[in-house]
Amino acid sequence: MGTMKSAAKNMMREFAYGNGATAAVRVFLGLMLLWSGVIKALDTEVFGALIMRYRIIPDILVPYPAIVIPYLEIVLGLFIVAGYKIRAAASISVLMMIFYAFALSVNLVRGETFDCGCLHLDMIGPGLDERIGIHLVVRNVILSLLFILLYHAKNHVRSVEQYLEKRGLLKLH
Amino acid sequence: MRQMTREIMRDAFFIVILSTLLGIAANILFPGYEFIGSSRSKEGMIVPVSAREAHIKHAASSALFVDARGAAEYSSQRIPGAINIPSSPASLSLRKIRESFDALKGDRELLIYCGDPACGASDELAGRLLKMGYDRHIYVLKEAFPSWREAGYPTEGEEGR
Numbered sequence: 001m002g003t004m005k006s007a008a009k010n011m012m013r014e015f016a017y018g019n020g021a022t023a024a025v026r027v028f029l030g031l032m033l034l035w036s037g038v039i040k041a042l043d044t045e046v047f048g049a050l051i052m053r054y055r056i057i058p059d060i061l062v063p064y065p066a067i068v069i070p071y072l073e074i075v076l077g078l079f080i081v082a083g084y085k086i087r088a089a090a091s092i093s094v095l096m097m098i099f100y101a102f103a104l105s106v107n108l109v110r111g112e113t114f115d116c117g118c119l120h121l122d123m124i125g126p127g128l129d130e131r132i133g134i135h136l137v138v139r140n141v142i143l144s145l146l147f148i149l150l151y152h153a154k155n156h157v158r159s160v161e162q163y164l165e166k167r168g169l170l171k172l173h
Numbered sequence: 174m175r176q177m178t179r180e181i182m183r184d185a186f187f188i189v190i191l192s193t194l195l196g197i198a199a200n201i202l203f204p205g206y207e208f209i210g211s212s213r214s215k216e217g218m219i220v221p222v223s224a225r226e227a228h229i230k231h232a233a234s235s236a237l238f239v240d241a242r243g244a245a246e247y248s249s250q251r252i253p254g255a256i257n258i259p260s261s262p263a264s265l266s267l268r269k270i271r272e273s274f275d276a277l278k279g280d281r282e283l284l285i286y287c288g289d290p291a292c293g294a295s296d297e298l299a300g301r302l303l304k305m306g307y308d309r310h311i312y313v314l315k316e317a318f319p320s321w322r323e324a325g326y327p328t329e330g331e332e333g334r
Contacts, residue, residue, distance in 0.1 A: 046301065049297035052293050053294070067196040067197065067200050068192055070178075070196065072188070072196075075188055087181045088181050088184030088187075092188060092189065115262045120262065140264075
């Protein structure tokens with residue numbers, strides 16, 4: 001029992017430090033952002049209407065995030081998948097996830113049930129509902145934690161940063 | 174530590190600026206971001222109407238009513254004769270538009286309504302229809318379905334009147 005516990009502890013420690021599993025999480029998070037950004041960028045107008053439905057920011061300001069957020073998600077996704085500027089990208093992603101969780105929570109309290117327009121999972125398969133609910137807030141909290149893990153990881157397997165560091169082109173702290 | 178924080182902040186700033194420039198460039202290269210709530214209304218393509226005006230169109234059968242709410246709300250209670258095209262999820266909405274495009278492009282005017290005055294679903298659906306080639310005015314019930322119900326106009330569905 002004790003051996004199992006210490007093995008699990010070691011596994012967690014390696015995961016937090018950065019191993020193959022951490023890299024898999026990194027690629028997953030990056031692809032998720034990339035997908036989310038591309039879908040929004042394809043129809044910024046509809047994305048603008050969606051932001052308006054959240055009633056978080058004044059209508060007059062809505063076009064700005066509607067134009068910028070999709071490309072921010074795309075750039076963050078690319079950086080994270082490639083493993084470059086990981087800490088900066090993870091920091092922005094955590095802030096974004098916290099803001100999304102806040103927007104979802106406010107509308108959850110208001111009793112709204114519209115489709116959150118987060119990841120457009122309905123395009124992947126039928127029945128993957130993304131109507132506003134507590135599960136989406138929890139999902140965003142979990143994603144925030146994963147981005148925090150990415151921020152703290154010291155070793156990024158199969159990343160541009162690791163490649164550059166090995167060739168002495170980059171000095172990581 | 175302080176230097177590391179400074180570097181992270183500098184990189185984060187670079188990412189945000191890069192994304193902003195990309196967003197603006199994409200919007201210039203592919204013009205099309207016209208904000209539904211303002212520009213299209215100003216152009217007069219989306220016309221807000223009151224429940225009374227909507228009722229006149231309904232009584233004269235001059236408009237096809239489109240319910241932009243979800244299927245459950247539509248089944249529960251709706252304006253008689255209205256068809257259901259939910260504004261979201263987007264894929265379902267687009268499929269329903271394609272399925273009903275002949276009816277939508279018929280002789281009658283289009284009048285879209287959603288669940289509450291701030292729902293935005295009517296504008297979203299109207300914007301999508303305009304983008305997909307609908308080239309006539311689209312009427313939107315400005316105070317949404319509750320204004321119709323509260324005015325005592327007829328409804329149908331599982332809940333009835």
